[in-house]
Amino acid sequence: xxxxxxxxxxxEGKSNAHLITFSDGRDYVVKYFRSGFxxxxxxxxxxxxxxxxxDLPVPYALIVQIPEEFSxxxxxxxxxxxxxxxxxxxxxxxxxxxxxxxxSSVSCIVNHETLAGIILFDYWLCNGDRTRxxxxxxxxxxxxxxxxxxxxxxxxxxxxxxxxxxxTLPQKIMKSSTHLFMSQFIMSEEEFNEQLEIIQRIPxxxxxxxxxxxxxxxxxxxxxxxAIVGRLVNRRKKIxxxxxxxxxxxxxxxxxxxxx
Numbered sequence: 001x002x003x004x005x006x007x008x009x010x011x012e013g014k015s016n017a018h019l020i021t022f023s024d025g026r027d028y029v030v031k032y033f034r035s036g037f038x039x040x041x042x043x044x045x046x047x048x049x050x051x052x053x054x055d056l057p058v059p060y061a062l063i064v065q066i067p068e069e070f071s072x073x074x075x076x077x078x079x080x081x082x083x084x085x086x087x088x089x090x091x092x093x094x095x096x097x098x099x100x101x102x103x104s105s106v107s108c109i110v111n112h113e114t115l116a117g118i119i120l121f122d123y124w125l126c127n128g129d130r131t132r133x134x135x136x137x138x139x140x141x142x143x144x145x146x147x148x149x150x151x152x153x154x155x156x157x158x159x160x161x162x163x164x165x166x167x168t169l170p171q172k173i174m175k176s177s178t179h180l181f182m183s184q185f186i187m188s189e190e191e192f193n194e195q196l197e198i199i200q201r202i203p204x205x206x207x208x209x210x211x212x213x214x215x216x217x218x219x220x221x222x223x224x225x226x227a228i229v230g231r232l233v234n235r236r237k238k239i240x241x242x243x244x245x246x247x248x249x250x251x252x253x254x255x256x257x258x259x260x
Contacts, residue, residue, distance in 0.1 A: 004030075004066050010076045013133070015040065015153050018074060019093060022064070027093040030064065031153070032077060033085035033218055039161050040153040041089045042211075042220050046228065047125055047152030048091070049210040053202060054195075056114050056121060057148045061091035063215060085217035094148055098139075100132030100178060107143040108185070115182040116191035117198070118149055122179070123243045124199060124236055126169045129154040130178045147182070156228070163227045171239050173246050183255050189248050196244050199236050207232055 008019040011029060015037075018030045033041050044061070051058040064087070071082045109115065122130050129151065136148040153159045157169050186192075211225040220228075 001065060002062075004064070004070050007070075007074055010074075013151075015151065016076070016081075018076070020066075020090075022090070027095075028064070028090040029059075029093050029150075030066070030088050030090045032071075032081045032088050034081050035084065037153070037159045038219055039156070040159040041085075041218050042214050042224075043155040043159065044089045044091075044152050045214060046210055047121075047127070047155045049213075050125070050202070050207075051121060051149070051152075053206065054117055054121060054198060056117055057111055057146070059092040059094050059148060059150065061089065063087050063213075064090045085215065087215040087217050091150070094136055094138065096138060097136035097148065100135045100137060100181065103137050103139075103145065105143050106137070106145055106181075108145070109147050109182070110140055110144055111146050112185040112187065113191070115147070115186050117195040119179050119182060119247065120192065120195050120199060120240065120244060122174070122176075123247070124232070124240050125152070125155040126157050126235070127152055127155045128157065128170070128174055128176075130174075130176050132178055132181075135178060156231070163223055166227050166231045169231065169235070171243065173243070173250060179247075180251060180255065183252050186252065189252055192244050192248055192252070196241060199240065202236075204229065204233060 002022040002024045004020050005023055006021045008021060008027065011017040011019055015031055016034060019027055020030050021027050031041060031044065045063065048058055048061045066088055068082055071077050134151040136150060137145040139145050156166060207229045211228050214220045
């Protein structure tokens, strides 16, 4: 397991993320387990593992153990955060990128084949926080960008969800200017059907293994884990096809018909 070497800075945003250099020589965005935001790290871990399986552009991530002495030297980290858990979530920092808010002109997304999958991924996990600040754009050529997705703290509708709330996750089209932005670069609506088939083929055993790897320190009970897998299976089978159809009909088709 990699170890923290040096602290760089606290990052902007409500998730209380910190940039730290680790023993592999790379910089990681680290989120600490916090009271009141109990499901942030489980949400991040589950979303990351599923996104990696779907080959979506999410930065490499892992669960790390940070020594208490190291954390105590960070002025922005409170003592109760250090005591809450010895395990934290770390995702690789992607340098030289800009958030969606910082880029005014995009003529091409070079990894456009992933965009339909990102949208369905957000609907499947009920991630309503796909704002422009939660995509990163890396300019590879003039106005040609690679898109990355980050920050899944509010998957399953909240960073502090309860089991009872998983039963009533929204089943409607999200108001997302970021999804609209990405839709511009999706070549065909058939890509949504292809991505849906991939999502529906993910083994249930894999979903179970992902949630089983959540550290006990993150306070996800056996009931929570069973409920997560149950909702993921239910949503991809019964709800995601409906939401995919609604999105294509109400968002994707009108956008492309307008641009023809």
